[in-house]
Amino acid sequence: MIEKFATLKAVAIPLDRGNVDTDAIIPARFLKTIKRTGLGTGLFHAWRFDENGTELPDFVLNMEPYRSGKILVAGENFGCGSSREHAVWALMDFGIRVVIAPSFGDIFYNNGLKNGLLPVRLAPGEVRALMDGLKSGPGGEVSVDLPAQTVTGPDGAVCGFDIGSFPKECLLQGLDEIALTLRLEGEIERYERNGQKKAPWLFLDL
Amino acid sequence: MPTIIRKIWDRHVVTERPDGVCLLYIDRHLVHEVTSPQAFEAMRQAGRKVRRPLSLMAVPDHNVPTSTDRLDRIEDPDSRRQIEALRENAKEAGITLFDMDDVRQGIVHVTGPENGLILPGITAVCGDSHTSTLGAFGAVAFGIGTSEVEHTLATQTLWQTRPGEMRITVGGATGFGVSAKDVILAIIAKIGAGGGTGYAIEYAGEAVRRMSMEERLTICNMTIEAGGRFGMVAPDETTFSYLKGRPASPGGALWESAVADWKTLPTDPDAWFDREETIDASRIEPQVTWGTSPEDSLPVTGVVPDPETHPDPRGRERRERALRYMDLRPGTRLTDITVDKVFIGSCTNARIEDLRLAAKVARGKKVADGVTAMVVPGSGLVKRQAETEGLDRVFLDAGFQWRLPGCSMCLGMNPDRLKPGERCASTSNRNFEGRQGPGGRTHLMSPMMAAAAAVAGRITDVREML
Ligand code: SF4
Numbered sequence: 001m002i003e004k005f006a007t008l009k010a011v012a013i014p015l016d017r018g019n020v021d022t023d024a025i026i027p028a029r030f031l032k033t034i035k036r037t038g039l040g041t042g043l044f045h046a047w048r049f050d051e052n053g054t055e056l057p058d059f060v061l062n063m064e065p066y067r068s069g070k071i072l073v074a075g076e077n078f079g080c081g082s083s084r085e086h087a088v089w090a091l092m093d094f095g096i097r098v099v100i101a102p103s104f105g106d107i108f109y110n111n112g113l114k115n116g117l118l119p120v121r122l123a124p125g126e127v128r129a130l131m132d133g134l135k136s137g138p139g140g141e142v143s144v145d146l147p148a149q150t151v152t153g154p155d156g157a158v159c160g161f162d163i164g165s166f167p168k169e170c171l172l173q174g175l176d177e178i179a180l181t182l183r184l185e186g187e188i189e190r191y192e193r194n195g196q197k198k199a200p201w202l203f204l205d206l
Numbered sequence: 207m208p209t210i211i212r213k214i215w216d217r218h219v220v221t222e223r224p225d226g227v228c229l230l231y232i233d234r235h236l237v238h239e240v241t242s243p244q245a246f247e248a249m250r251q252a253g254r255k256v257r258r259p260l261s262l263m264a265v266p267d268h269n270v271p272t273s274t275d276r277l278d279r280i281e282d283p284d285s286r287r288q289i290e291a292l293r294e295n296a297k298e299a300g301i302t303l304f305d306m307d308d309v310r311q312g313i314v315h316v317t318g319p320e321n322g323l324i325l326p327g328i329t330a331v332c333g334d335s336h337t338s339t340l341g342a343f344g345a346v347a348f349g350i351g352t353s354e355v356e357h358t359l360a361t362q363t364l365w366q367t368r369p370g371e372m373r374i375t376v377g378g379a380t381g382f383g384v385s386a387k388d389v390i391l392a393i394i395a396k397i398g399a400g401g402g403t404g405y406a407i408e409y410a411g412e413a414v415r416r417m418s419m420e421e422r423l424t425i426c427n428m429t430i431e432a433g434g435r436f437g438m439v440a441p442d443e444t445t446f447s448y449l450k451g452r453p454a455s456p457g458g459a460l461w462e463s464a465v466a467d468w469k470t471l472p473t474d475p476d477a478w479f480d481r482e483e484t485i486d487a488s489r490i491e492p493q494v495t496w497g498t499s500p501e502d503s504l505p506v507t508g509v510v511p512d513p514e515t516h517p518d519p520r521g522r523e524r525r526e527r528a529l530r531y532m533d534l535r536p537g538t539r540l541t542d543i544t545v546d547k548v549f550i551g552s553c554t555n556a557r558i559e560d561l562r563l564a565a566k567v568a569r570g571k572k573v574a575d576g577v578t579a580m581v582v583p584g585s586g587l588v589k590r591q592a593e594t595e596g597l598d599r600v601f602l603d604a605g606f607q608w609r610l611p612g613c614s615m616c617l618g619m620n621p622d623r624l625k626p627g628e629r630c631a632s633t634s635n636r637n638f639e640g641r642q643g644p645g646g647r648t649h650l651m652s653p654m655m656a657a658a659a660a661v662a663g664r665i666t667d668v669r670e671m672l
Pocket residue numbers: 267268313314315334336552553554612613616617634635
């Protein structure tokens with residue numbers, strides 16, 4: 001189910017790394033749950049903790065005021081790698097609702113939208129400026145406005161972002177996408193009837 | 207004039223929204239134990255039924271131990287619970303399950319194809335990013351998250367934006383000691399780990415046409431490591447002869463009409479792609495990764511790169527970080543890097559041909575002292591075939607472990623893992639930090655190269671051993 005999202009003003013966490021993969025976001029050994037909750041403890045586990053489970057003080061999420069940050073600003077290709085939706089669940093469980101990056105792994109991007117974690121693509125230069133601003137002025141707050149499709153940095157600089165009209169609606173209203181698709185049952189059935197005539201081998205039962 | 211990508215896509219559009227997003231009909235859906243339990247649970251909570259259970263196949267692979275006693279006990283209660291959940295969910299919904307005691311059990315992307323579940327022209331999904339593997343048959347196959355697994359279970363469809371279309375033409379012929387794994391590593395090094403983001407990729411060209419199904423599966427498998435949404439190879443006689451007579455392949459008259467249809471799928475000669483890349487196979491050498499991204503790949507004759515030579519400061523930082531994690535110094539020859547573990551397996555390289563190639567290198571030799579080397583067949587059927595050919599003996603005699611099928615040491619989820627600081631020559635697909643276990647260090651390479659590393663105890667140019 002999609003958790004509603006409209007606007008958010010919060011401390012933004014600068015995670016100045018590219019290609020942050022889903023194994024880094026949530027290592028495989030934390031995926032053995034059959035639930036969606038409680039994954040926040042595993043978030044960035046290898047970067048947050050040493051082998052004994054002690055916090056590593058120089059990792060950004062272990063610093064104040066970032067522990068309660070709700071917006072993550074990262075480098076290109078964020079969320080590349082595996083399809084594990086646990087990555088999104090872990091971020092949300094930690095309290096993060098927005099990730100801003102120049103680009104995302106495609107599956108991660110979709111997974112975010114389906115849960116109410118807003119992935120925001122900005123131009124590489126815009127992310128760079130935002131990142132540098134947050135690093136030189138730690139604790140800066142960023143505003144994200146989904147209806148207006150804008151991000152406002154601590155310095156007041158405003159950047160626009162793109163998002164599909166349908167996922168935007170789903171996020172704003174917290175819609176159940178499956179229920180919406182099920183309304184198209186007639187069309188799906190029609191497709192199947194035609195398909196069975198045209199390419200019956202596609203409908204062999206396993 | 208369409209490409210194969212567009213032809214298959216268009217056939218599967220149930221309806222298209224004004225914003226261009228398509229409701230795609232999904233022909234085949236494979237599920238494994240890690241990414242599906244939450245989807246089945248949500249279905250139950252919403253009171254929904256699986257719409258077409260007989261289009262699905264379920265198999266446990268990520269969590270399963272690869273030791274021979276695994277049917278008697280799985281130590282880890284969480285792993286056991288996930289496998290049991292898959293079993294119960296499959297039973298309740300009426301989905302075919304290749305359970306742990308079934309010879310067809312194996313890594314989902316290995317067992318699906320060998321049972322004929324994946325055909326040209328179909329759409330196939332699985333809650334796993336390496337579903338891109340299945341595009342090797344000329345299918346639109348892509349990995350999805352758990353919410354999309356649930357959507358597919360309930361509706362047999364998915365909302366998808368059209369991909370950009372890219373063609374990668376691999377010209378020429380691969381040289382001695384060079385395999386499909388080297389070709390795809392070289393491609394990723396060229397276009398980058400994010401180079402394919404947003405694109406569907408068709409692999410074409412002489413070298414690809416010459417490849418067996420196994421090799422094509424290896425290439426398509428790693429499409430996701432370049433960020434590509436899905437990869438594919440146009441079907442041809444190689445595809446048809448692979449599929450003929452497989453358990454789930456169409457038979458009789460249906461086979462004839464299917465093949466006639468499949469022959470219309472390849473990209474039209476005048477089709478236009480959003481992006482074209484070419485690479486010359488004859489110039490590709492055996493590859494090894496030195497860093498923590500699959501794009502960090504070099505010919506085995508190379509040296510660990512110096513971060514200082516990277517033109518961009520962020521690139522420099524990333525390389526420095528990677529070298530720190532990998533405990534490597536710039537200028538070190540790749541062939542001077544010693545290894546502790548060798549892993550031959552995974553959905554990239556655990557099919558029968560991969561094992562044959564590795565066995566060719568291992569035959570009559572011994573695993574180096576201090577090195578633990580394991581061979582993990584991709585499925586029970588691969589294992590049986592290898593045993594029929596005596597490959598298990600070759601490996602065992604050389605001192606390799608011969609294990610039961612599963613994802614094994616590809617990801618740190620089941621008991622097969624690297625310890626912190628251990629260095630592994632691996633035929634898998636990801637060298638991310640901690641991928642094979644916390645603190646573990648991964649060097650990706652081909653099955654032949656991994657077998658050579660096992661024998662030499664360090665990264666080795668396999669061409670010197672053949
Ligand atoms: S073998 Fe590795 S990459 Fe393939 S499905 Fe299993 S865990 Fe994923």
